[in-house]
Amino acid sequence: MSTLATARPANYLSVDPGVMSWLLTKDHKRIGILYLVSISVFFLVGAVSAAVIRLSLFTPEGALLHGQAYNKMFSLHGISMIFFFLIPSIPAVLGNFLLPLMIGARDVAFPRLNLLSWYIFVLGGASTLIAATTGGVDTGWTFYTPFSSIYSNTNVTLTAVGVFITGFSSILTGLNFLVTIHKMRAPGLSWSRLPLFVWAHYATSLIMILGTPVVAITLLMVGLERGLGIGLFDPALGGDPILFQHLFWFYSHPAVYIMILPSMGVVSEVIACFSRKRIFGYEFVAGSSLAIAVIGFFVWGHHMFVSGQSVYAGLVFSLLSFLVAIPSGVKVFNWTATLYKGSVAYHAPMLYALGFIGLFTIGGLTGLFLATLGTDVHLTDTYFVVAHFHYIMVGGAITGFMGGLHFWWPKITGWLYPEGWSRAAALLLFVGFNLTFFPQFILGYNGMLRRTYTYPPEFQVLNVMSTAGASILAVGYLIPVIYLLWSLRYGQAAGPNPWGATGLEWTAPSPPPPGNFEKIPVVTEEAYAYSTMETRRA
């Protein structure tokens, strides 16, 4: 094996390694890597700001930051994590890299458009970073009017423009995936044979295409209102600030599913592989992704139960929010059932996937407290909400991202990372995460309001616990960065299929050559046919 390390066959990394060839690449795999590098920058920005927030909340009076400085910090955290890390994370990195490989294609349908969407992302990201360093922004990631359009004296316009621009990157990625999945599948790869990762990305693409334009136009209006004094959402000019919230959440609630659905796709792949079984109830897991994408478009009003919208609207949105919880539950039950009579191996990706099931279950069930009208009134805008969505976005989406990164790292780079370290990091992240965010449920129920730099002294114990957990989380994220980079130099060669997984991506060499496959493969069996798969070489 180690002889391979010195003489690898030509692959997408080794051919034409110059900087210009990377910047002008149309190879979906290289574009995936470009995204990985750029979203890592934003993860770092988001993580550092989170660390500063947690440190500041160590004491009730605010240990580090007060007033606007604190507000800018949580805005930076939210904006960079949501728009520039979570939304592109799995789709733009793993989706770009894997979709063509998984469906037996040479590339996505529109490679040039794919590169363009990366440049748009960089442009939007740069605008936002410039805004953050020249005046910052203190509106939170939600940009609620009329605060954002009139009262904030920070650099809102440039930030909104940055997010607006990045929206188009998301739209183009979704469009590319949709067409790729429809039109580029290898012969024999029918819809009922698609890996669930592909199904999840199909559902995600629909949301990106249908939802993102609405938030784009809404943020554009906020920018115009600020810049030109046009009063679409300004009550002083006859506008209605509640309308902004409707349009904003029409996208931003489905956007939660843009973050979580791809993660669910990763979990399906990983659980099937490490229990060596077909996913239990494949059709239901695939169908639930579509159900979530569709119903997810009609639940936005549950962010507005105390906004002054009519109580009857609240009633409808509450009911629909319960309905969207059902398909999520179906997924969890099916994953659990997949383990039954399986052959379960505890590699790092599997630990992340099992962690995902647990954390997502907690995140999902606490969501019911917020979908329930009577309890939401008390819980909304408290740390209960903060804890709930971090269970979904960090415990769910980022855990899935970490699992996927570990699962496909050997495919992407061709190298193996150290087993022991990777398992330890996964466990550490699970512990650190729960210690950080579980206390926040209790804080929220007791009335600690979100987005405040001070809090009543009786909340300090739980806040200190949360901050302590965050420091464990920080170490937990640092370890993988170190050993993954280490593996690039000292790792063992992975071979095409280190996990013994099904799926076309594992039939290509690691790392794959520029055109992915010698010959376009022909698919003759369903996904996850582990029982009939000939025993492969390790």
Added chain:
Amino acid sequence: MLFGLRLFPEQASTMAGQVDALLLFLLAVSLFFIGLIFLTVIVFAIRYRRRSEAERPQPIHGSLPLELLWTIIPLGLALVMFGWGAWLYFALNRPPADAMEVFVVAKQWMWKFQHPSGMREINELHVPLGRPVKVTMTSEDAIHSFGVSDFRIKMDVVPGRYTTAWFEATKPGEYRLGCAEYCGTEHAKMVGRVVVMRPEAYEAWLRGAPTGISLAAAGEKVFQQNGCAACHLSAGAGPGPSLAGIFGKPVKLATGQTVTADDAYLRESILDPQAKLVAGYPPIMPSLKGMLGEEQVTQLLAYIKSLAADQKAKAAP
């Protein structure tokens, strides 16, 4: 309190216990499912751990009865949660008819209260024990939110419109009031307290405070100063419709529609008179926007309501 740890907030309103009951139900259901999933995952993961690299488990495709089971049972539970929650939400949004009304004007970063008696307070709201209190709120700038967690209530305070919330305090004491909707630099410091007093103590507090004139009387002053009386008090004979007894009554508009003369309608007609013109009157009234602050508008509303009460009083004997 456990090692300085508070695990449950105070129950200080009639709704608090009901919200907590629903919450405990949700908690029980959640704990059951969290236990079920965690336990099953752990048991399966250990029981079916890989013992040899050559293992090839038999595939299981799925089971329709199971899928139905774990769709229908959660759906049933969800519907119970929905129904219970909706019922509470309606209760939280329907103030009793006899509620004492307090006007709230929020601005960056303070709370201003006006009692019916004309008493004004800042960041402090004194209320009597055991009497429903309805707060009618509006904002002078960004969106704020009126939240008292010990009462389990919260409602956004939106510029350009009125929103309402209500509570009936059940324990004397001081309760934290916070702005729950992010509103800018000192959002964290936009806090106040609700002081619940026994009725006798409340009466004494009202009497002991620097005497102001009642809200309605203040409104009458505003009414005179802005020249409203010239058109609006002559029982239909003047250029404007009479306002006596108008509150809560249906009003026929020039467009043929009928609206109820509630807080929202009257406020709009003061600030934007042409928006919903009363049938039979010319569009000549100037807008008072920019001339009246939100507090003065609420005073005017109190005055108009007092005219309605006079009417009733006259009709009754």
Added chain:
Amino acid sequence: MPETHSEPHLQHHFVALEQQQEASTLGMWAFLITEIMFFGGLFTLFTAYVSAYSEAFAEGSRHLDLVLGAVNTVVLIGSSFTMAMAVRSAQLGKRKALLGFLALTTLLGCAFLGIKGIEYAHKFKQRLLPGPAFRVDSPASQHVQLFFSFYFAMTGLHALHMVVGVGLMTWLLFHGWRGRFTPTYFWPVELSGLYWHFVDIVWIFLFPVLYLVARHS
């Protein structure tokens, strides 16, 4: 490694030209759906406000130039016709007709933009551009201003799409002139046609909504 292809227009990652064409067509439809959502957001907002402030919006609408608006509608419908003819010519391989119809479409597109420019100039002179300089003699002037905010946002966004469309036409003219389109490879013309028709349809909605419906009283 990709196989070598005989078809010059086939990109390396597609198996067959037919697949490439189907992908491009689906891509354009998906793009148009995002456009519908984009304009849909504005139309939704507009509908919400027009029902709240119907009087003021009618008044704002009366400030618009119905004649120029109607002329522009005719111009655009004409351009849709010439665009359809251009697609037809490309399909039949008639290069000269293709170039002629493309040129006509470009011209009509520019005419639309010119007329829109004249309208904008008038509004600017009449101080109907929302902002500090906005003046209109009406008790509900704020809501009239809101109407003009929508007017400029919606027609401006539409005009931006027209500019992109004219750019597309120029690109087609260039490649058509070089004889790149054949009866088996004309979908770039067809797809640009789809886009052009879409932008026309947006105007077909904008014209009555802004110029006519709000005017009813």
